[in-house]
Amino acid sequence: xxxxxxxxxxxxxxxxxxxxxxxxxxxxxVDPSGAPKGKTVLALDxxxxxxxxxxxxxxxxxxxxxxxxxxxxxxxxVVVAVVDEVETTEESGRSLWQIRPT
Numbered sequence: 001x002x003x004x005x006x007x008x009x010x011x012x013x014x015x016x017x018x019x020x021x022x023x024x025x026x027x028x029x030v031d032p033s034g035a036p037k038g039k040t041v042l043a044l045d046x047x048x049x050x051x052x053x054x055x056x057x058x059x060x061x062x063x064x065x066x067x068x069x070x071x072x073x074x075x076x077x078v079v080v081a082v083v084d085e086v087e088t089t090e091e092s093g094r095s096l097w098q099i100r101p102t
Contacts, residue, residue: 002041002057003083004029006049010042018073025049025079027057032086043077044068056081 008026015024023045029038034054043057046067057077058064064078065071 001080002027002029002059003032003086004041004043004055004057005034005036006051006053006055006079007040008051016074018068018070018075019044022046022068023049027055027077027079029057030054034086041077043079044075045079047079047082049079049082054083054086055079056083 004027006025007028010024010026012024025043025045026040027043028036028040031037041057041059043059044064047055049055056079058067058080059077061076064075065073067078067080068075
């Protein structure tokens with residue numbers, strides 16, 4: 001999973017039926033401090049995320065297809081959680097993420 005900030009929404013007039021009822025979001029990967037890192041990705045929203053939200057993006061096709069319930073869906077990335085807070089402890093260098101329930 002990747003920590004990311006939602007920076008936009010993709011609008012399309014035609015899409016595959018598996019995408020119906022879901023937003024496609026533009027997600028910018030970030031480090032635990034919120035600084036951008038890496039290239040943006042498009043991810044299917046499954047948790048009602050919106051622009052500016054920090055989220056967890058699952059970037060693995062089989063898992064993404066399992067989440068939407070379609071083993072043949074052409075997708076790789078889904079937003080699976082909205083993160084309320086990222087807490088880093090200096091001693092261990094580990095990050096603890098607080099996730100908002102959906």
